Amino acid sequence: MLSIALMVAKDLRRRLRAPVGLIVLLIFPLAFAGMVGMAFGPSSGSGSVLPVITILMVDHDDDLLSQALENATGNEEFSQQFHMVWIEEEGEARRMMDDGEASALLILPQNFTADLLDGKAVTLALIKNPAQSILPQVVEEMAGVLGVFLDTGVRILGEPLKAGSETFKGMEKDGNLFPDNQALVALTLQAAAKVRPISRYVFPPAMIFATVSESDVTPATLLQASPADTVDDLRRRQAAQAGDKEVNDDGVEEGGFNIFAILLPMVSLMSILFMGDNGMRDLLAEEKAGTLTRQFASPAGVGRVLLGKIVLTLVICCGAMLLLAVAGMALGWISTSISVAGAVLQVGAVALAATGMSSFIYGFARSERAASTFQSAMVMGMSMLGGSMVPYNQMPAFLQATAPYTINYWGIRGLTDLTARGLGAADVLQESGVLLLIGMLGMAIGWWRLSRRYALGSTA
């Protein structure tokens, strides 16, 4: 073992004397994740960069659609970005605008609901705060979307909505608290008949069927489920909900969407696979330099020299992942409170898989060029299919089916479970297990091929 440690230490020292290759491979995932994250995601995962936008609403209509709008904008998710203030008097609202108390004022005109349901043109008045530049623009865009939404909704559901409006008006007139059951059923059926033909194009499935036990998930978890979720996803979310949410120094609750916590593992996987090549390539470089043969002639022999190169590759991959994790934490991309046991397990498994792949390739390649070409093709192919370049679930179904045959898929799945979902070691056992299996298999085949080649004395 001492001779293996000596060989690894010597090779690491050589790497440190000429570190450019490794530095580039280390910087690449950080730079790439940083650029993509800044372009497409919120900064440093602490939530939206926009402040909450205050919108004044004046309702001259006070009918079905304006009331529905008031209800819809009152939900919690909407309130996180928009603060809707409903004002009865338009004059008061205009005074507040003059005082700069809101970003915009939206006025719903009289007969808004009736005119809309009758198919007449309706004009919404939007008054923007001239002292602000971006926020009123956001409100204008939102109002435009609202217009499209209402227009489409009325075209599809105009008749049942009109009937509903009349039913509710008649109910008020008669002094009833509840509508007539028959009229309500008729309205519902009418609306359903309109929606059903277009539902498969407009709405995602509202329900999925999966058999889960009571201990697996709670109703709260199911309510948050999306159509793309698998049972495993639900179980993971359940586990995440069961854990205590932590609050960082800024008082921001962690566990929200953090694009960097997903991007960094994605790109890092590709980089680590390339680093595997960097370790094993040394075998052929030393063969060319004559130092490999010289080591074979030493008491270390073929076996320990080969094992030394495999351990070197493993150390390089583990070290690189550790540095990337530390850099990710320093940049605030990864939580400092991720599961240490899970990280050790998954990092070790990824490093082993990368080493196994390189051992396999160098077991068959006869020259540096052949090995490098094959390794590059393998890494790029697996990165494409396994989710290092594009999230694998964004790809066509037939390509998605190939993802589980890549190291990247299992590596990214396990790492993002730790970095983005805050899960622990027990939750990444499957991913780590698959990676360990790939690694051991690759190393065994590579070892067999290499020891056979060198034992035959091709270098002498």
Add this chain to the structure above:
Amino acid sequence: MSCNLPGGLRVKGPGEANLIRVDDLKKTYGQNVAVDGISFQAAKGEIFGLLGPNGAGKTTTISIISGLLEATTGTVMVDGRAMSPTASGVKKSMGVVPQEIALYEELSARENLRFWGGLYDMSGSRLTQRVAEVLDLVGLADRAGDAVKTYSGGMKRRLNLGLGLVHEPGLLLLDEPTVGVDPQARLSILDVIRAAAREGTTVLYTTHYMQEAEELCHRLAILDHGKILAEGSVDELKKMVGEGEVVTVHGNFTAQQMHLALEGHPHVRTISLEDHKAMLAVAGDGGSARLLQDLLGQALEVNGVNVRPPSLEQVFIKLTGRDLRD
């Protein structure tokens, strides 16, 4: 019993134990025979040379002895233990200096020496002391901390040799260690080898430089086409040519004319004979002068004559019928 020679050289006496013994070694690659049943032995502190042209089987022999190749048949015993690619205990007692410069260019001479010493189980103060000794021995103490890639070719050659000596091996295998080296660096390398032998290291040295083998080796085996053609000390081998002088005659004559001219000459033996050139071994005082008179007396047109004591080159020509450079 052994005897010492001037300069600290010594040769094995009868009955002295051999440090390395090679018996009927054979290595074949399909139909090609690289080494064809060679046998030799060398004693402790002896410099034994394997002399032969490229392709004679020298490197293959060294590779088998150092455990890099497995012999097809035959045995190699080092200090009484059988050598094989997996015999790590035997490997510990051997230092191998390959033909090519096999160094880590990014590391310094000291780091290279420490690594190779460590690989042979040396550590601590013993390793530190030995590294310093070897740096002095190969004349690199003042550049010990510099990266090897900044060294000249000669310095790299010397360090290449030093790596084989760092663990104080009982047997040092040198495969043409002076190839491509300038005369000054060559002398330096030969001095280091002599010093190692004086310390008791047995040296197995392959070369195709006659003069180098003659200067350095206590005993030699001349190798060609995988076989040992002759073995012995330099003097013993030279005696195969003759006791007196070697006369090389150049002129406008044919091989046949020269053969007729020399027929029946009592003091002359032919080493090689071709048109315009004859190499002759001449015995006895004044033999060379008498030969020249006889040749001129027979009206042979002689343009030049070179008279020298016998050399290994003439031995090789006598054994193989061709020049070593061929």
